[in-house]
Amino acid sequence: MASLNVLIVGGGIAGPAAAYWLSRIPGARITLIERSPKMRTTGQQLDIRVAGVDIMKKMGIEPAVRAVRCKEPGTQLIDTDGNTKAYFPAAEHGSGSQSLTSDYEIMRGDLVKILYSLTENSPNVRHVYNTMVQDFTQDDESDPNAKVHVTFSDGRQEDYDLVIAADGTGSKTRKIMLGPDAPDPRHRTGGYIAYFSMLSQPGDSDRATTCQLPGSRMARVVMTRKDCPEFTRIYLMPTQRDEAVDAALKSGDLAALKKALADVFEDGAWETKRFIEALLHAPEADDLYCTPYEEVRLPEGSWSKGRVVLLGDAAHSGTANGYGTSWGLIGPYILAGELATLYKKDKSLPTASIIQAAKDYEKIWRPIALAGHGGSEWLGSMLPPRSALGIGIANWLVGVAAYLRLDKYIGIDGAVGKWKLPDYPALDQDQASD
Numbered sequence: 225m226a227s228l229n230v231l232i233v234g235g236g237i238a239g240p241a242a243a244y245w246l247s248r249i250p251g252a253r254i255t256l257i258e259r260s261p262k263m264r265t266t267g268q269q270l271d272i273r274v275a276g277v278d279i280m281k282k283m284g285i286e287p288a289v290r291a292v293r294c295k296e297p298g299t300q301l302i303d304t305d306g307n308t309k310a311y312f313p314a315a316e317h318g319s320g321s322q323s324l325t326s327d328y329e330i331m332r333g334d335l336v337k338i339l340y341s342l343t344e345n346s347p348n349v350r351h352v353y354n355t356m357v358q359d360f361t362q363d364d365e366s367d368p369n370a371k372v373h374v375t376f377s378d379g380r381q382e383d384y385d386l387v388i389a390a391d392g393t394g395s396k397t398r399k400i401m402l403g404p405d406a407p408d409p410r411h412r413t414g415g416y417i418a419y420f421s422m423l424s425q426p427g428d429s430d431r432a433t434t435c436q437l438p439g440s441r442m443a444r445v446v447m448t449r450k451d452c453p454e455f456t457r458i459y460l461m462p463t464q465r466d467e468a469v470d471a472a473l474k475s476g477d478l479a480a481l482k483k484a485l486a487d488v489f490e491d492g493a494w495e496t497k498r499f500i501e502a503l504l505h506a507p508e509a510d511d512l513y514c515t516p517y518e519e520v521r522l523p524e525g526s527w528s529k530g531r532v533v534l535l536g537d538a539a540h541s542g543t544a545n546g547y548g549t550s551w552g553l554i555g556p557y558i559l560a561g562e563l564a565t566l567y568k569k570d571k572s573l574p575t576a577s578i579i580q581a582a583k584d585y586e587k588i589w590r591p592i593a594l595a596g597h598g599g600s601e602w603l604g605s606m607l608p609p610r611s612a613l614g615i616g617i618a619n620w621l622v623g624v625a626a627y628l629r630l631d632k633y634i635g636i637d638g639a640v641g642k643w644k645l646p647d648y649p650a651l652d653q654d655q656a657s658d
Contacts, residue, residue, distance in 0.1 A: 227251040228563075228573055231374060231384040233357055234391035235264060237332075237552035238536030240339035242388055244283065245560030247346050248651050249567055254348060255384075257355040257376075259391075263340060266511055267332030268419045268457055269294055269449050274641050275592075276550025277328060279557055282645070285338050292334040294451040299324040299432040301622050304493035309619040310626035311431070325432055331451055335549070357397055360387065362530045368574035372531050386578055387532045388559070393520060395538035401529050409522045410541075415442070415462040416469060417544050418485055418514035421455045422502035428456045436619070437492045438612045442466075444489060445608060446496055455508065458499045462488045463608065465516075473514060481514055517543045519597050527590070528582035531575065535559065539586075540593040551593050554645065559585040561648030568650045588646060595640050 230246055232239045235258030243256045258264065272280055272289070280286050298313040314325035343349040356377040363370035371383040389397035393410060402409075430450045437444045447459035462469070468484035486500045503509045520541040527534045536552040562581040567573050609615050 227253050228386065228567070229384050230254045230386045230388065231372070231382070232256045232388045232390055233397045234258065234389070234536075234538070235260070235336075235340075235351070236390065236392065236536070237335065237339065237549055238556055239388075239390035240336065240343065241283075241553050242390060242535060242556035242560065243349050244339065244342040245556050245651060246563070247343055247349050249560070249564050251571075252348060254343075255350045255352060256343075257352045257357070259354070259356045261354045263336060263353070265333030265336055267513070268459075269296075269451055270330055270332050270335060270549040271326035271546065272328035272330070272553070273326050273547060273550050275643055275645055276547070276553050278645050279550075279553045280328070282557070283342065283553070285342070288338045288341075289328055289330055289335070292330060294329040294331065294449075296325045296329050296449065296451070297431055299434065300429070301434050301619060301626075302494070303616075303619060304435060304437065306494060310623040312626050329451075357400070360400060360532070362532065365530050365575055365579060368576065370531060370575040385531060385573070388535050389532065389538045390535040391538055393515070393518065393537045393541040393543070395534070397532070398534055398538050401532045401534070402526070409520050410518045411521050412465070412516055412518050413543070414517035415464045415466070416460075416514055416516050418460045418512060420458055420503055420509040420512040422458060422499065422506050422508050424450065424454060424456045435494045436608045436615045437489070437494070437496065438615055439491060439610060442488070443608045443610045444492065446489070446492065446494065446499065458503070460485055460489060460499075469514070473516070478510065478512065482509070482512060485514065515543060519543070521597065524590070525583070525586070527586040528579070531578050533559065533582040533585070540590070540597075542597055545596050547596065555585070555589055555593065557648070557651075558589045558646060561646060561651050562588075564648060564650035592640050592643055
């Protein structure tokens with residue numbers, strides 16, 4: 225029986241999920257590398273939705289997720305005086321329905337720990353930190369025993385049967401796979417989303433709270449969430465590009481990024497002044513993370529090349545669309561399922577089988593993963609409004625939607641909510657051990 229030697233690049237959500245499913249293929253040996261010196265357990269609140277709930281249950285991690293989930297009662301929209309204009313309660317436990325607040329809200333770090341725990345004691349999975357891929361080459365696809373020859377950041381060289389790029393929207397692995405002359409597949413669709421932590425004060429709501437701020441420069445949105453008593457999490461969402469923010473992101477200068485965001489929100493209403501003061505001076509705000517709104521748009525058939533395949537945000541990122549976490553759990557299952565199915569037919573998994581599995585994974589998953597792509601630029605140009613009058617009208621409309629509970633019927637949930645996970649018997653525990 226030939227072994228399947230797999231390298232997974234990226235230790236976020238999709239990478240550890242892929243390690244778990246691939247470890248069920250007999251003879252598979254998986255190396256999961258992460259560029260950070262340790263497990264990255266920072267980050268803000270995530271939610272698991274639609275078929276992501278099904279895959280979570282299939283992985284057996286629902287009890288662990290429930291044990292640490294954020295008990296957010298719902299989402300509210302307020303005006304700049306702090307008055308609630310609309311409220312959407314969280315989905316009821318076990319109802320199977322969705323709301324703006326999912327039944328499965330969880331901090332990113334908690335989910336990463338749960339996913340890593342699935343393979344930390346697996347004899348065929350290795351977790352390696354402080355390591356990056358520097359470069360790689362592939363043998364000709366006509367060679368049934370072809371390999372991917374990988375050079376790491378420390379100079380080591382290793383050969384793999386399959387390399388999986390799960391290293392995010394700005395994937396370096398994807399860039400190497402596509403080649404130096406390929407266009408950057410990232411497309412800007414709006415401004416930014418930034419989030420940071422600050423110490424809570426009495427009166428900070430445990431609801432997800434959103435406030436639209438008027439201003440002549442650009443439309444801006446502030447949001448707060450409170451997953452624990454000690455901290456309030458602040459989200460800053462400028463809706464247009466800003467030269468200073470772009471420059472700070474490019475330089476990686478945290479102080480410059482804080483200053484640029486503070487300048488965008490300096491005249492903000494509601495409690496923005498308190499939030500910006502914390503951003504600039506509170507040590508808790510050093511967990512600041514900011515990313516542009518963008519989508520990864522790759523031509524059909526380009527999620528893989530030979531024995532290298534893209535997974536999660538590296539293949540189909542759509543910033544803050546509410547489904548990235550779920551998609552990061554589902555894609556690995558489909559890829560592993562296609563590989564395991566072909567393995568049952570041919571224990572050697574030659575090059576042709578690996579290439580076919582990668583193509584079948586894209587064919588099955590691409591229509592769902594890209595279902596929300598393409599509409600955000602038009603929507604971003606329309607909403608939210610800048611003027612106080614426009615914001616007042618928008619708040620009223622959202623209030624009507626909340627009263628009618630339209631959150632249960634609109635959005636991507638309605639478009640793909642009935643999609644069902646493929647069934648892969650070859651990944652069942654009893655089958656995988658045959």
